[in-house]
Amino acid sequence: MKYETIIGLETHVELKTATKCFCSCPAEFGGEPNTHTCPTCTGMPGALPVLNKKVVEFAIKTGLALNCEIQRYNRFDRKNYFYPDLPKGYQISQLFLPICRGGYVDIEVDGTVKRIGITRIHIEEDAGKLVHSGASISDSDFSVVDYNRSSVPLIEIVSEPDLRSPQEARVFMEKLRSILEYIGVSDCKMQEGSLRCDANVSIRPPEQKEFGARSEIKNLNSFRSVQRGIEYEEARQAAVLDEGGRVVQETRTWDEERGVTHSMRSKEEAHDYRYFPDPDLVPFVAEAEWVAKIAETMPELPDARKERLTGRLGLSAYDASGVIARLATADYFDEAMKHTGDAKSVANWILGDISAWLNGNNLEMRDFPIPAENVAAMINLVNKGVLSSKLAKTVFEEMLKSGKAPAEIVREKGLEQISDAGALALAVEKIITANPKSAEDYKAGKDKALGFLVGQVMKETKGRANPEMINKLLREKLS
């Protein structure tokens, strides 16, 4: 039977504030274990939390970017549970009064724009990290705790159950990442856990109105695992229903290596977190004036950037989407555009050779060594006819190697395109003489032979010949 899949995502985003959520310890990733700690973030007896205002500012910024209503009256709640990485025995979070409510994000899947609702955004602190002596907790002799991450600020973005496929879920996550990157609230490094999500997944027969029982998949920490985890889960639930079974509400964990989900706990053994307002933190008011000030600092968001690229700059929607997806890429594009008028070529280079090189070296755009100005200059050389597009690849390789400017490389290596008719005529003459059979074939109507001859001339000129001119010259000579 065919089922419809209903997906809601809870995305955790680690904010890149300088200091932690409730103390002044550095919030940066890593560091020697337990060096970024103080009595407050290690839950020492008597220590108290004090709210970092920057955290609230970042949460409001996110809310504004996701079209949410910013709540005026705010408060923190305690979420109680025992775990060794949770130093106080409770996590400071927001349940009753989240800072943002009721927003949306537009995503584009297969050319169709779809609006996904945002239920709420709330602020909370992260926990510490368990380090096991063995491969996992069950086969370890002992485990130790690193509290460097304890009380690093997080926001949790909860979506409405508006997503209908694993692909939509993935695109939604990618869109969230680009928005969060653009507004500068998080570095969104999934491999470091600064962006991670849990997915609530259920399926229902198409004619059914109410949602089916859902499972919550934890531990989805890459875009790939978001898609695969949900795909696995919708197939698993469909199999249960097809066999006449009942899907039970439960929490499941995603095993990336084996590509399956495991049951963690059922609804019956679900935690009772015993939320209540944290009496150590006074309620705070997000004044309209302050929110307005934050709104003024909002940068151009991905959708607006895409519009600019497709509108004034005339890029295709496909190219524009590719360019704007990551902030570093979009900024690289804009930087290059300061030095050339050729948007299409810049996009092609970014989405083609540059992306390929980055992927091949497992690097990110922010690590790319060639200044955007130089790529633009290279494009300009091609457009001016100084450099052939073929030799542009050679220049590109050389820029990666030496970091030199393209004009310099062209000069040093003698890569200027030969557009001198006299010189080219000599070369063409030489090739025709050396390949009489091909010349005859072309004359006999075999168009393919021309390509071979062009190739030979290029070879003869070490790729520097202007291909259009060779074509023209060969045709003239052989007609």
Add this chain to the structure above:
Amino acid sequence: MSLCNLPAHELGKKLRAKEVSSVELTKEFLNRIAEVEPKIGAFVTLCEQAALETAALVDAKIARGETIAPLAGIPGAIKDILCIKGVKTTCSSRILDNFIAPYDATVIAKLKQNDAVFIGKANMDEFAMGSTTETSYFKKTRNPWAPDCTPGGSSGGSAAGVAAGEAAWSLGSDTGGSIRQPAAFTGTVGLKPTYGRVSRYGCVAFASSLDQVGPIARDVTDCALVLNAISGHCEHDSTSYNLAAPDFTKALHPDIKGVKIGVPKEYFGEGLDKAVEEKVRGAIRHLSELGAEIVDVSLPHTEYAVATYYIIAPAEASANLARFDGVKYGYRAPGCRNLIEMTVKTRTQGFGNEVKRRIMLGTYVLSSGYYDAYYNKAMKVRTLIIEDFKKVFGKVDVLACPTAPTTALPLGAMLDPLSIYMLDVYTIPVNMAGLPGISIPCGFSGGKPVGLQLIGRALDEMSVLRAAYTYEQSAGFHKMAAPIGGASA
């Protein structure tokens, strides 16, 4: 009279006049401790060496002719709920019996700036849960006025230590009356400041929305001096008031003319010991004779205060005490094979019965399905209690009433927790509303002190201190010394 029976402000005068050195004074108190501690049991840890070092430092300052702070060089006892860096902070609990605080509580840091001498950590009810100091894991503290009786609680060690002359002043903490009630039982003066007036940073939390640190001393003047030293905004405590504290000694002049004192009728009902009522009413008459205007008032929601308190305080405590799990510090049960066993055994062995009782109570009232029926409802009643006080303080400046319904009880007399909870019936509403309140001695019943409680508006410690000082100076009970550690010691 021994130096140990003088109030801190008089000792300060002697230090400045070089009649005595701080080292001599400190040794004098250490001798007193050696002498009476076997009978009293006020301390869980003594800080002899550090105390003598600070004293020597103060003596050097005096010798150099430097101006010293009012409490400089004068030994005080610190309730073992407050963190002093490098010193054991146990909360009188097994679960923290090996915990050495890695930082100073804000009040301790402030007192250090004042060169105050910390002579030791005072015994208390475990995690401040109790009203008799009998729930301490380590020892029972005895009342210097009646050794077979409790000193009250939970700051029983802080109160008994001052009453027995083992410390000139002390710090306690008051969540539902834990400074005022033991002060009443030991004939000392105990002040709970307005919630937020004194930083809670470094005071191990029992119930965060109710806890407040404050002084216990021999007289009102010393309370004002200690309050001066410890109050003020703290950047580590977001519930602390962000305003400069006044000089509380300015309230110390014996003048009460025209001050309106309210007498809440609900504080003189069933359960109030006849002799206690007589002494308290006598004190109120005395205030009237001194020129105060006495007004009968009503606080109609008083009867719900204890029930409400025993929902809110355990709820907060159940979360506050969750950090004691054997992972990071404190006691860890030996021989555990896994995480759950470690947490369960550590907490089972580490906490005493009263603490467990309240953790379970708190866990229950916060659990889903009961939250609205208990916690939420209690918060609403709390608002009504706050409103009661607001209305009354539109009419009067200070409220006068008993501190506790009885005098000090014999040790082990009350085995039923519910009847012990009723000992705080007159002090709890003050914490619920976050108001300042003081207990001062107003007479004796059967040789045991009776306490008069004066309550003020939020942040109006000045009126409370003024009324207390006026009565104290006229009545003179603060000059009486306890049989142990007092006149006969």
